Amino acid sequence: MSDERRIVIVGAGPAGVRAAETLVAAGVKPVVIDENARWGGQIYRQPPANGGFQRSKKTLYGFEACKADALHSTMAALLPHLDYRPDTLAWACEAGHLDTLHAGRERRVPFSHLIIASGATDRVLPVPGWTLPGVYTLGAAQVALKAQGCAIGRRVVLAGTGPLLYLVAYQYVKAGAQVVAVLDTSPFSQQIAAAPKLARLPSTFAKGLYYVGWLKMHGVRIERDVTLVGIRGVDGVEALEWRAARNGSANETIACDAVGLSFGLKPETQLADLAGCRFRFDATNRCWLPETDPAGRSSVRGLYLAGDGAGIAGADAAELAGRHAALALLDDLGIAHPRGPNMPDAASIERRLKRIAVFREGIETAFAPPAKCASQWPDDMTVCRCEEIDAGTLRRCIRGGEANEINRLKALTRIGMGRCQGRMCGEAALNLLAEETGKPLDAVGRLRSQPPVKPIPLAPAMYADDVAEIPMEARDE
Numbered sequence: 001m002s003d004e005r006r007i008v009i010v011g012a013g014p015a016g017v018r019a020a021e022t023l024v025a026a027g028v029k030p031v032v033i034d035e036n037a038r039w040g041g042q043i044y045r046q047p048p049a050n051g052g053f054q055r056s057k058k059t060l061y062g063f064e065a066c067k068a069d070a071l072h073s074t075m076a077a078l079l080p081h082l083d084y085r086p087d088t089l090a091w092a093c094e095a096g097h098l099d100t101l102h103a104g105r106e107r108r109v110p111f112s113h114l115i116i117a118s119g120a121t122d123r124v125l126p127v128p129g130w131t132l133p134g135v136y137t138l139g140a141a142q143v144a145l146k147a148q149g150c151a152i153g154r155r156v157v158l159a160g161t162g163p164l165l166y167l168v169a170y171q172y173v174k175a176g177a178q179v180v181a182v183l184d185t186s187p188f189s190q191q192i193a194a195a196p197k198l199a200r201l202p203s204t205f206a207k208g209l210y211y212v213g214w215l216k217m218h219g220v221r222i223e224r225d226v227t228l229v230g231i232r233g234v235d236g237v238e239a240l241e242w243r244a245a246r247n248g249s250a251n252e253t254i255a256c257d258a259v260g261l262s263f264g265l266k267p268e269t270q271l272a273d274l275a276g277c278r279f280r281f282d283a284t285n286r287c288w289l290p291e292t293d294p295a296g297r298s299s300v301r302g303l304y305l306a307g308d309g310a311g312i313a314g315a316d317a318a319e320l321a322g323r324h325a326a327l328a329l330l331d332d333l334g335i336a337h338p339r340g341p342n343m344p345d346a347a348s349i350e351r352r353l354k355r356i357a358v359f360r361e362g363i364e365t366a367f368a369p370p371a372k373c374a375s376q377w378p379d380d381m382t383v384c385r386c387e388e389i390d391a392g393t394l395r396r397c398i399r400g401g402e403a404n405e406i407n408r409l410k411a412l413t414r415i416g417m418g419r420c421q422g423r424m425c426g427e428a429a430l431n432l433l434a435e436e437t438g439k440p441l442d443a444v445g446r447l448r449s450q451p452p453v454k455p456i457p458l459a460p461a462m463y464a465d466d467v468a469e470i471p472m473e474a475r476d477e
Helices: 014-025 057-081 138-148 164-174 188-193 202-217 270-274 315-333 346-366 391-399 406-413 426-437
Strands: 007-010 031-033 083-085 088-094 097-102 105-110 113-116 120-122 135-137 155-161 178-184 221-223 226-232 239-244 251-255 258-263 265-267 279-282 287-290 303-305 382-384
Touching: 007 014, 014 057, 014 315, 057 083, 057 164, 057 315, 088 270, 113 315, 120 138, 135 138, 138 155, 138 164, 138 258, 155 164, 155 226, 155 239, 164 178, 164 202, 164 258, 178 226, 178 251, 188 346, 202 221, 265 287, 303 315, 315 346, 382 426, 391 406, 391 426, 406 426
Parallel strands: 007 031, 007 113, 031 083, 113 303, 135 258, 155 178, 155 258, 178 221
Antiparallel strands: 088 097, 097 105, 120 265, 226 239, 239 251, 279 287
């Protein structure tokens, strides 16, 4: 690779691995920056290489074991042909370079072309008691199981909405954990209405139905159209209180010592924001997304988005989008596309992505986050854990006429300024602001990102001597 052509991929999940595979097949040697210790992303997360437990891929990934194995094997074969940097956080992005952190040491990584395959995170909407020890996101519950070989508790309740509820419940029960209930806030009628679009991917739809049936056969209580009243406990989770629509105002309580909470997924877009990408509000994802063309080109020259970081669509779509972004990058460099049985062309990729997009619309219809949930939050409920800001503080600021836009609310209250940089509280703040002002989500603004996108030490080691250059081994001859 010449000095003028430095290609970097952020993320080694399905999108990042397939992008790297496509580039390597075309004779390009990219740098792959991976926050995790091993490639695979969240969906195909691998246990530690020297972990104290052993679980087969079939046990870890279920129906997706073959796909996981194929992705893992592909990346393993690619390692001699790229510069793979695991355990490395890309915490800031500016024109032409990333700031990264590895083992407490900062390194600036320059690039001429960048593919961001940053994946997704849980959409967090709080309920009273959500800050108690023993409350996790569903993503964290998966990390505990896949990477640490343990469950989040002895008696677990999974609550919120989204297909991940049922997948995580299935994975937990298969692993021997006790899941006492799955509480889904989405009405069953909503899920029935989405069935025609979900049927566009019949095998994926069938797997979802199988998970629900299997859980019921194994004694897991499944309730739909519920309202989560609150999580109870003193020094930790003791019970979850909820209300079913069919019971009117009668509340029920389930004893548990851990709760997995999530309301679907949202894209990780902070690096794209810091890089200067234009954003648009996407009604399907219910959030602001970087503007891209069908191949993943952003509004910033030489910067591409792929996978769930550009819009939630799942692992299969992420693999396709990673390839598509890499093909677009090769086009922009004037490099011929690689050929082969495992190298689909751009046209076939776009056809498959369109079919998945219809299915994704069905998912969002079936598992929409609860409407007007913010109106039910008590004033003393913590919304921002980092800055200890409660719902009442936000309401007083909004009702006083001081803020009707999210970044103004941030400036006045410090919501989104803490360690999580709004990754945990941003969705809640937007929903509360929209509820209080009577505006739709797209009219209350977009929470702008600030570096670092995730916490870093206050005094990391000085930059390495070679920060201005990617090492020679990362370049083509």
